[in-house]
Amino acid sequence: MTAMEADGPVRNATNRRTALKRILSRTGPFTDEAYVPGPEVYDFLSTMKILVIGAGGLGCEILKNLALSGFTDIHVIDMDTIDISNLNRQFLFRQADIGKSKAIVAAEFIMKRVKGVKITPYFGKIQDKDEAYYSEFGIVICGLDSVEARRWINATLVNMVDISNPESLKPLIDGGTEGFKGQSRVILPTITSCYECSLEMLGKQQTFPMCTIANTPRLPEHCIEWSSVLEWPKVFKEKKLDNDNPEHVQWLYETALRRAREFNIAGVTYSLTQGVAKNIIPAIASTNAIIAASCCNEALKIATTCNPYMNNYMMYSGSDSIYTYTFEYEKKDDCPVCGNLASDFDANPEWTLEEFIEKLPDSQQVRIKNPSLRTAERNLYLQSPPQLEEATRPNLSKALKELVSNGQEVSITDPGLPFSVKLRLLY
Amino acid sequence: MNKQQSFGPKYTSPAAPIARPYLEDPSSTVSGNRTFESPFTPLSRVTEQFAAMLQVDTEQPSTLHVPTARDKKYDRQLRLWAANGQDALEEAHVLLLTASATGAEILKNLVLPGTGTFTIADDKIVADDDIDSNFFLDESSLGQPRAVKVTELLQELNTDSVGQSQILNLKELDSVDPSYWEQFSLVIAHQIRPSILRKVGIVLWDLKIPLLVSNCIGFYGYLRIVIPEHTVVESHPDSTVDLRLDCPWPELEKFADAIDLDTLDETDHAHVPYVVILLKYLKQWKAEHGGCPPSKYAEKNQFKDMIRSGIRSNDPENFDEAIAAVLRATQETTIPITSVLNDPRAQNLHEDSTNFWILVRAAADFVVKEGNLPLSGTLPDMKADSVGYIALQNVYRRKAVQDWNWVKQRVSELLSALNRPAGAISDDEVETFCKFSRYIVVVDGRSLEQEYNPETAKATKILSDLEEENGLMPIYVGFRAVEIFEERNGRFPGMLEDTKDDENELERIAVEIVKNLGGDSLGEATISVLKEFVRAGGAELHNIASLLGGFGAQEVVKLITRQYVPMTNTVVFDGIQSKSSVWEL
Secondary structure (H helix, E strand, C coil), X not given: CHHHHHCCCCCCCCCCCHHHHHHHCCCCCCCCCCCXXXXXXXXXXXXXXXXXXXCCHHHHHHHHHHHCCCCCEEEEEECCECCHHHCCCCXXXXXXXXXXXXXXXXXXXXXXXXXXXXXXXXXXXXXHCCHHHHCCCCEEEEECCCHHHHHHHHHHHHHHCECCEHHHCCCEEEEEEEXXXXXXXXXXXXXXXXXXXXXXXXXXXXXXXXXXXXXXXXCHHHHHHHHHHHHHHHHHCCCCCCCCCHHHHHHHHHHHHHHHHHCCCCCCCHHHHHHHHHCCCCCCHHHHHHHHHHHHHHHHHHHHCCCCCCCCEEEEECCECCEEEEECCCCCCCCCCCCCCCEEEECCCCCEHHHHHHHCCCCCCCXXXXXXXXXXXXXXXXXXXXXXXXXXHHHHHXXXXXXXXXXXXXXXXECCEEEEEEEEEEC | CCHHHHHCHHHCCCCCCCCCHHHCCCCCCCCCCCCCCCCCCCHHHHHHHHHHHHCCCCCCCCHHHCCCHHXXXXXXXXXXXXXXHHHHHHHCEEEEECXXXXXXXXXXXXXXXXXXXXXXXXXXXXXXXXXHHCCCCCHHHCCCEHHHHHHHHHHCCCCCCEEEEEECCXXXXXXXXXXXXXXXXXXXXXXXXXXXXXXXXXXXXXXXXCEEXXXXXXXXXXXXXXCCEEEECEXXXXXXXXCCCCCCCHHHHHHHHCCCHHHCCHHHHCCCCHHHHHHHHHHHHHHHCXXXXXXXXXXXXXXXXXXXXXXXXXXXHHHHHHHHCHHHHCCCCXXXXXXXXCCHHHHCCCCCCCHHHHHHHHHXXXXXXXXXXXXXXXXXXXXXCHHHHHHHHHHHHHHHHHHHHHHHHHHHHHHHHCCCCHHHCCHHHHHHHHHHHHHCEEEECCCHHHHHCCCCCCHHHHHHHHCCCCCCHHHHHHHHHHHHHHXXXXXXXXXXXXXXXXXXXXXXXXXXXXXXCCCCCCCHHHHHHHHHHHHHCCCECHHHHHHHHHHHHHHHHHHHHCECECCCCEXXXXXXXXXXXXXXX
């Protein structure tokens, strides 16, 4: 280990982490009977490759926690760069780091602070990496704010499981926060429920009906949506709205304010404009600390088996007292990723295929933005390639009953998701 | 009047807002001759009258609205506790006793959001174990004063925060001059020996300075908030909607009466706000049922059917909303804070009374006069057209402002009776209080003395919870036992190679604790937990320290900002079961 050579004479791999090593060298009252305490446990932990996805609010905490929990071979992926609004919680970043890669800055900071730990950053997307890459890790921890990325890595890890090879099963630990609320969970792909099994746990995204925005605004939010969704494209045609550009946000704000004044609606502020246009979710250091710590605590227990790990979901809420609820989220037979059954979907046979497709992004069980649809017999509608899109486009105006019979399965895919959602249409 | 013309036919609603019944002035016989005092005034006029009250910005937006650097940096938290919460945080001075990993993590989560000043007091020299668990130490810190090094590295997190360190013997804190504590807004005490902690606790209790006690061993974590009284106005309930459908005031009733559902065309009918629909059908129901609202389950279903029978269009969203709100609408508007209103601290104001209790008294007097708390004035979004919705919103808003004005008047009378200046409680403060009055929170804390003295301890609760399957009370008893063990032995249990003696001694101590509380022996669950404590050998595992850092900082933010509801008063985290429990001990 080259990292050791840089150390002074005082501290080295032998006298580091003596307290942790002591715990691992003892059997506790709650450890599994098969647990064999001793230095091998620590060695296993310190050589295990662990992957952290996300170097933001949760990611900074996760990297710190792992580095101080005996993990020494840590990898981190993040495609984002540092923004000023990150600094109230993403404690590995400073003013001077704004604009730089989160993964790279975070890795450098931790390695400078905690000796003997190697962190390998990747500044890019998780989709850039293949199964061979993911199969190198013992555990994957996610600290993401994107549902799409979670669905992707979850499906990828489930697909990687080969029953004849226990090594192919990679525990996935997932954390998420929103304001004073959060959750942490342990996913053993194909064994426990997976991320997709619990998709319906996600709160329904707040969307405003287009007719309200266009015709009957009542809330300041309606005026802001009008300004960003309807007015911007009308006024600026081809110029794309950039919610990070202060001039664009200022324009949205002024336009929304005029609209609000016209309808005597109070409450349009710059801050609200920014919040609605960028769909900003409040985030604080404390909630991130709690959720990341819970995730890393589970990682330590899974890597060492020194105590039982969580089965399998902890919800947290801190706005009224301190509240946690830990329970087993059950696996679903009709989960499109880890189950094998199609799920039922109540449909109206008179709907056109297009009307059916319009319902998919907001459907709790589907949430697919750019769906392509097939039955076992035929392609119903394909987004790409262009020739097939054109060939299947006429189906959009056909009634559902002409294309799919009652009880028939429809398979729905999205270019961003490595699996298909199977729906059994019931009329 | 027809404002929709200005934005072109593309967005024009088929329902042009002309000739809506509820915009007509029923007192006016000549069409177009409207009086402006009526709630049925055309909106443009209503807005002129209430523009200031609604805080509609009548100035053109300018570059002044561009957020400051502070707004940008703290944007994600300002959305939770706003500028007033941030101001409180920036004015605060927090003291940490013991620069442990847990203590540093709590401070980390307070320095990042911009806590004004923090001081770390500690007497230790940095050792290997400290560096292993504390992120705010590095290899170069070895052998240096721990308070100084941790302060240095925490300070790096945020230039807005000022850090200070002090070398202070934590085993002699009881001999510190009591005036020392007065400079702090809040004190965090990590792993201070119980004999010392209790003495410090008494001093801080008398000074009304909040104390947060923490401990962290192995997979277990503990926090205790000690504060004599904590009051919260901005408790941030999920909603402050208070519709008063069971007891509409005359203006609201008049507003609903002015709408004749039968004469509306289909589009207008589909845009009647559900609040109006409920008010109309409730009135009809009461007329048919001797003045009684639907109360039993079956009656409520009948009432729903009654509303359903009024659906005309194929777009009955507003009626659906009304039906969905029936349960809430038929609930009596209550006063959920009666015990607070009757509290002697409100009823017998004196020269030391805080603003909070003066406001409670004013609200109590309002309730005596009106039979209800001041209205929040909040109207949820609902299917309606803009004009109708805003008109209804203004009815709620006007009543709220009326109520608030009465409370403001009462507050100034109370202030004058207490010989305080008229502006001692600002109008903003009164308005905020009124808006949240149904949800205000008063926490009457328990002191460490009450907890540690078997006479006043929550003995029954502790003993019964010890028997609960997979419960966490054994961990609480374990922490109490470990404290005593450390004070007696000068080290934590399990630090020596052989653990058997420590296990036995820790068990004996735990039995003492349980017997003092009136119990007799330890259950299997408690014995197992004690063994796990010994196994840890006093180690502060970073994950648990970091989790407590989150819990602790969150509670400190709540106490300092006086927003959200703090935990009362003890929380234990079990990193093995991944569970937490909160008790008032």
